[in-house]
Amino acid sequence: MTMDYTPTEMMTIAAARALRNDDVCFVGIGMPSAAANLARLTHAPDIVLIYESGTLGTKPSVLPLSIGDGELCETALTTVSVPEMFRYWLQGGRITVGFLGGAQIDRFANLNTTVIGPYDKPKVRLPGGGGAPEIAVSCGEIFIIMTQSKRSFVPKLDFVTSLGHGEGSNHRARLNVNSRGPTKLVTDLAIFEPDPDSKEMTVVSMHPGVTRAALQDNTGWPLRYAATVAETPPPTARELEVLRALQARTARAHAAA
Amino acid sequence: MTMDYTPTEMMTIAAARALRNDDVCFVGIGMPSAAANLARLTHAPDIVLIYESGTLGTKPSVLPLSIGDGELCETALTTVSVPEMFRYWLQGGRITVGFLGGAQIDRFANLNTTVIGPYDKPKVRLPGGGGAPEIAVSCGEIFIIMTQSKRSFVPKLDFVTSLGHGEGSNHRARLNVNSRGPTKLVTDLAIFEPDPDSKEMTVVSMHPGVTRAALQDNTGWPLRYAATVAETPPPTARELEVLRALQARTARAHAAA
Amino acid sequence: MSRFLSLAEAVEWTVRDGDTVAMEGFTHLIPFAAGHEVIRQRRKRLTLVRMTPDLLYDQLVGMGCAEKLVFSWAGNPGVGLLHRVRDATENGWPAPLAIEEHSHAAMANAYEAGAAGLPCAIFRGYIGVDLPKVNPNIRQITCPFTGETLTAVPAIRPDAAIVHAQKADRAGNVLLEGILGVQKEAVLAAKRSLVTVEEIVENFGPRSPNAAILPAWTVGAIAHVPGGAYPSYALGYYRRDNAYYKAWDAIARERETFLAWMKANVLERGPEAFAVHSQRARQAAE
Amino acid sequence: MSRFLSLAEAVEWTVRDGDTVAMEGFTHLIPFAAGHEVIRQRRKRLTLVRMTPDLLYDQLVGMGCAEKLVFSWAGNPGVGLLHRVRDATENGWPAPLAIEEHSHAAMANAYEAGAAGLPCAIFRGYIGVDLPKVNPNIRQITCPFTGETLTAVPAIRPDAAIVHAQKADRAGNVLLEGILGVQKEAVLAAKRSLVTVEEIVENFGPRSPNAAILPAWTVGAIAHVPGGAYPSYALGYYRRDNAYYKAWDAIARERETFLAWMKANVLERGPEAFAVHSQRARQAAE
Secondary structure (H helix, E strand, C coil), X not given: CCCCCCHHHHHHHHHHHHCCCCCEEEECCCHHHHHHHHHHHCCCCCCEEEECCXXXXXXXXXXXXXXXXXXXXXXXXEECCHHHHHHHHHHCCCCCEEEECCCEECCCCCEECCEECCCCCCCEECCCCCCHHHHHHHCCEEEEECCCCCCCECCCCCCXXXXXXXXXXXXXXXXXXXXCCEEEEECCCEEEEECCCXXXXXXXXXXXXXXXXXXXHCCCCCCCEEEEEEECCCCCHHHHHHHHHHHXXXXXXXXXX | CCCCCCHHHHHHHHHHHHCCCCCEEEECCCHHHHHHHHHHHCCCCCCEEEECCCEECCCXXXXXXXCCCHHHHHCCCEECCHHHHHHHXXXXXXXXXXXXXXXXXXXXXXXXXXXXXXXXXXXXXXXXXXXXHHHHHHCCEEEEECCCCCCCECCCCCCCCECCCCCCCCHHHHCCCCCCCEEEEECCCEEEEECCCCCCEXXXXXXXXXXXXXXXXXXXXXXXXXEEEEECCCCCHHHHHHHHHHHHHHHHHHHXX | CCEECXXXXXXXXXXXXXXXXXXXXXXXXXXXXHHHHHHHCCCCXXXXXXXXXXXXXXXXXHCCCEEEEEECCCCECCCECXXXXXXXXXHCCCXXXXXXXXXXXXHHHHHHHHHCCCCEEEECCCCCCCHHHHCCCCEEEECCCCCCEEEEEECCCCCEEEEEEEEEECCCCEEECCCCCCHHHHHHHCCEEEEEEEEEEXXXXXXXXXXXXXXXXXXXXXXXXXXXXXXXXXXXXXCCCXXXXXXXXXXXXXXXXXXXXXXXXXXXXXXXXXXXXXXXXXXXXX | CCEECCHHHHHHHHCCCCCEEEECCCCECCCHHHHHHHHHCCCCCEEEEECCCXXXXXXXXXXXXXXXXXXXCCCECCCECCHHHHHHHHHCCCCCCEEEECCHHHHHHHHHHHHCCCCEEEECCCCXXXXXXXXXXXXXXXXXXXXXXXXXXXXXXXXXXXXXXXXXXXXXXXXECCCCCCHHHHHHHCCEEEEEEEEEECCCCCCCCCCEEECHHHCCEEEECCCCCCCCEECCCECCCHHHHHHHHHHHHCHHHHXXXXXXXXXXXCHHHHHHHHHHHHHHHC
């Protein structure tokens, strides 16, 4: 059975599938939060979700609008102070997966959430790095979820907010960073993984109906493909049902508040 | 009315009197604890007592045998972790008075609680510094309470565990220490304060019945006296009553446990 | 030792022109009522420090209270950017606004160091990124045991810290619960502090032996402002008004709508206007 | 992810010959039962780390389990010195014991740095004193902003940490209450950890939103040992047995009385012997 679904739903579901039941996941607001909670509500019921507001092991029934919604604290195992969160939990190396998004990404999965244009004279001033610069180096690995377009998938970032694979190859190791960095990039069109040698983000799976031409049209650099490129399995009925129920609950809760 | 009292009672009561109602006092076990709680139970009901085990604003009804007795936590405003105690509360400069004792003291009120004899080949190995090295520099001022004898009041310490006035004069300032250091030394015989210039601990008050000859006999260096030396007012009936009741409660509680 | 004051008196005592001020709150317990009083008192040339400046700092900046913003994430969470902050940084309206930008880890560590009385914080951060190129307050330090290069940032020691909390007791102790953010650190790191509270109780009663409490002798002023964190929330009292946050985007987009809104909702009102948000939640719960 | 094991299995998994082991507890929640199991398993050449080594470490040292002691205050609180530690350091009986001595502030900061994944801690300490002359692990570092000289010590990262706590839930999370010491830091800083608990509950139920909890995924082994902190205490369960501490002074003074006591009370007994102390307190409360 095939069902209708949006590219954003495909992206969220593909990202959710990448999470494992024994992961400890540092979650950002927005799409990462939707994907992480979808994973928890489907195949990864024991996944530990952590938000930088200090909530450890939180199990929200609706998606938070902000990183510190009451729902996150009320359903958490416990809540620690923000200095403790960044010292003991993030820097302490206790997180297996950090989930990031961004306004710009380059082919080595470095991210920009700071500024479009020059730093001193920005065309668009973005919110800034928040937790990302340290999430990017302290988590075991990084999953990135981003809507793909030429504007966001750029040959060169205007500003490096958080480190991906740097200039590629062993650049992280040369910076004395031992964590794996971005191991998965999930977009509304495809799934990327780093090439084992160059560390360039490489297409490993394309979502149903997406063509190589369309992919390239939405990417600011010449794309590389893995030797074998899979087709992403479409969302299952159950995945869509759980995701849509989650989003409907969320919409109701936010409207009521 | 005069009452019988022991030199230790006089010492404890004289030390208690030095504490003010608005002090925030970092309390060590033993005589400092007795003096601090006596102050709280008499003229300084609002004094804030802090023990290094993390208890803030504790109001024990009996004296603790250890620095972390349950009584301290159960009667505290709250209890913080030990790293937080030493970082936010002691180093943070939030304590007005630190209360120390020691096995040896010199004329500049440097203290030794580490070792008698050489460090590598001790005659007596003492428990060590504990919190004292940082209490001595981070508190607004330091009160010291010690039984006086030639063995403990020595010309030269075997080991400097915590800083008093160093080599005297402006030595603390030369070490970039801005707190006042030992401002009062209370013994079973007398009360000492630092000379304003040399910072040598100087007799300012002698307990009733104590002679200068007896004082010097119990001191390992030639004593200096302030221009005017007072006689310490003897314990009042109320002071003795409260102190003895506290110690009786304490003895009963520790025997029962 | 903390003193109970009216909000106007408390803000007057706590915040002075030219101060470095931290009004903290990590989504939770944001001191909106106190911030509005700062606006009404027309404070000027403030350096505003906060990890997550959102609507409240947009309002302060738009009303011309600030000359500098120190932050690690500036936005309307889940909604968008801060139009007033942008107008100030890009167009100097109503006054130029300098920025000093950090990461969350840097600011959290810097508050921690401030509370701990240290001049700087060390952490493992800013590796392979551009912020150190534009922020001279990000430096390096070498571990004397391993030789590892670590990052150092100056401690945050504000002139004034303002936070909101659930409860004060009669003795002036303050209890916080839930998402604690860096509020305790901000108060301990600051020279002067103001805590607005939902309620004042005789005593806190039964509680965790490790409750997050600011003792009276660490707090400057306390003002009783029920609902004072609205439109953010106070765990146990009222929920976040997400609609307010969403509506803000349109209000703040243009100078005129912004000024009209501020006049009607801040300049011509007082802290008592916040009480209704606390009461509504209470009624809803009944 | 934490596993529920018998105490013998848990100690076997956690502690190996030659390990650096931190059995923490600041007067409260000292893991006596687990330490006795380490003695029964005849572990050797341990480096024992603890801020306040007291009777338990006296017992471990006297039974020849240790080759080094890292500490900041070693004694029988309110009673006197540790005779077995002294016999080992001064006479090498039953084995020589090296010492590395710190201040409380240094060790508390070093545990904190260990939990935070840093190689060292910085603080303002050891000013004008002699310990830096005898401990090469006390070094200096300069603040890159103010030029102030600060003190650095290496982070404590033990091979194994052992602590006692009030409760675990079925999922393997651990709740601590009361005097927390550096227990949470010790577990987070260690490669392997063991927590003995007074009771295992279905879930923790209503609690402070900021309760001190070690999540299951940060804990190695959990063993259910009621009374396992005796003769220290567990807040909410039983009180400290001050008489035991006082009696220890005479027991430990001579090698013969010490060995006889250890044989009768440790070697020939098991963790179930601790349960009576928890039960007595329960009866007394009824």
